[in-house]
Amino acid sequence: MQDPTIIESFWDVDKDFALLGLQVLPGLIAPAGSRGRERFFQAFRNYYATDSVKTASHLIKARFNVNKKHGVSDEDIAHFDLGVCTALLVNTVPAIWWTLFHAFSNQALLKELRHVIAAAISRQYKSREPLTAISIDVPHIIQTVPLIDSFVKEVLRVHSNSMSARLLLQDKVIEDDKGTSYLLKKGSFLAMPSAPVHASTDAWGPNASTFDPARFLHLQGDRISRSAYRAFGGGHALCPGRHFAMNEIMGILIIMVMKYDISPLDGDWSIPETRDHISTSVMTPGRDFLVRIKPREELQYMGGNFVWRFQKRTGRSE
Numbered sequence: 272m273q274d275p276t277i278i279e280s281f282w283d284v285d286k287d288f289a290l291l292g293l294q295v296l297p298g299l300i301a302p303a304g305s306r307g308r309e310r311f312f313q314a315f316r317n318y319y320a321t322d323s324v325k326t327a328s329h330l331i332k333a334r335f336n337v338n339k340k341h342g343v344s345d346e347d348i349a350h351f352d353l354g355v356c357t358a359l360l361v362n363t364v365p366a367i368w369w370t371l372f373h374a375f376s377n378q379a380l381l382k383e384l385r386h387v388i389a390a391a392i393s394r395q396y397k398s399r400e401p402l403t404a405i406s407i408d409v410p411h412i413i414q415t416v417p418l419i420d421s422f423v424k425e426v427l428r429v430h431s432n433s434m435s436a437r438l439l440l441q442d443k444v445i446e447d448d449k450g451t452s453y454l455l456k457k458g459s460f461l462a463m464p465s466a467p468v469h470a471s472t473d474a475w476g477p478n479a480s481t482f483d484p485a486r487f488l489h490l491q492g493d494r495i496s497r498s499a500y501r502a503f504g505g506g507h508a509l510c511p512g513r514h515f516a517m518n519e520i521m522g523i524l525i526i527m528v529m530k531y532d533i534s535p536l537d538g539d540w541s542i543p544e545t546r547d548h549i550s551t552s553v554m555t556p557g558r559d560f561l562v563r564i565k566p567r568e569e570l571q572y573m574g575g576n577f578v579w580r581f582q583k584r585t586g587r588s589e
């Protein structure tokens with residue numbers, strides 16, 4: 272990485288996102304976010320000015336080339352990069368945090384996850400010969416162990432509070448379950464928070480407030496309305512990164528539970544208070560949570576060497 276301050280700058284912007292959105296004297300009402308934003312833009316401007324994009328990933332190069340083709344300046348590309356980093360990081364990072372929190376704070380769940388993942392891995396290997404390195408096909412595990420998908424969806428159901436925002440293009444009357452009508456007026460701004468829907472016993476049944484990693488395994492067909500699950504928003508603005516994000520979170524979960532043991536430094540796994548953000552779906556813990564991460568002792572018998580494959584063997588791998 273060329274400019275390590277960019278990480279801190281990005282999260283400073285994230286903390287002050289709502290205030291910056293007001294576009295009123297940002298240097299005064301959100302000084303840390305405003306400085307962070309300037310540092311972020313400057314770092315990306317330097318990046319493009321020094322032609323560093325040549326060594327970037329395929330994704331970044333492709334974006335850069337599309338922007339260039341349409342005459343977008345380096346300055347504006349640097350501004351767009353803030354949006355890209357926001358979409359990529361602000362929900363995925365806390366989602367991974369909560370996923371690891373629930374996996375490691377619940378010993379029964381951790382045991383179950385390790386058991387089903389190990390079973391999926393061992394099905395890949397016919398031979399009983401001792402192995403020096405185990406090649407793990409992450410997409411295959413995600414596909415064959417439905418508990419992982421259910422668990423991550425449940426993490427997002429419980430810890431997300433997305434606020435889909437829409438501008439009303441016409442008057443619309445809606446009715447609640449008691450028959451009271453409400454007029455939503457054309458031209459007004461409609462905010463639809465997901466947390467009340469995710470906590471609704473009408474939608475999720477009497478155990479709506481319980482964290483149930485296997486919840487989505489039990490749900491069949493149309494028993495739950497599709498619109499009751501709002502972690503990725505809905506309608507025409509439904510998050511286009513949702514499959515990528517789910518795979519990313521599930522991949523990291525698999526690696527972490529198989530390779531490491533994690534325990535809180537103070538021995539206390541109580542769920543920390545959370546912070547809502549206007550800009551994000553997934554809530555963040557309100558404080559740092561210090562943990563000890565150790566390689567699992569049980570893995571020593573197989574050398575502890577894993578090779579994680581994230582793509583099918585057709586193209587680039589590892």
Ligand code: HEM
Nearest residue numbers: 358359362363366433435502503504505508510512516552
């Ligand atoms: C756990 C991770 C994520 C969550 C919970 C999440 C959630 C959301 C939500 C709630 C929305 C607003 C939907 C609405 O207004 O109804 C959204 C929009 C969006 N997300 Fe995500 N997102 C995640 C990851 C990602 C990733 C990894 C990317 C990019 C690769 C991404 C790209 C976008 C984009 C571009 C939009 C705007 C869509 C539009 O307005 O048409 N998201 N996301």
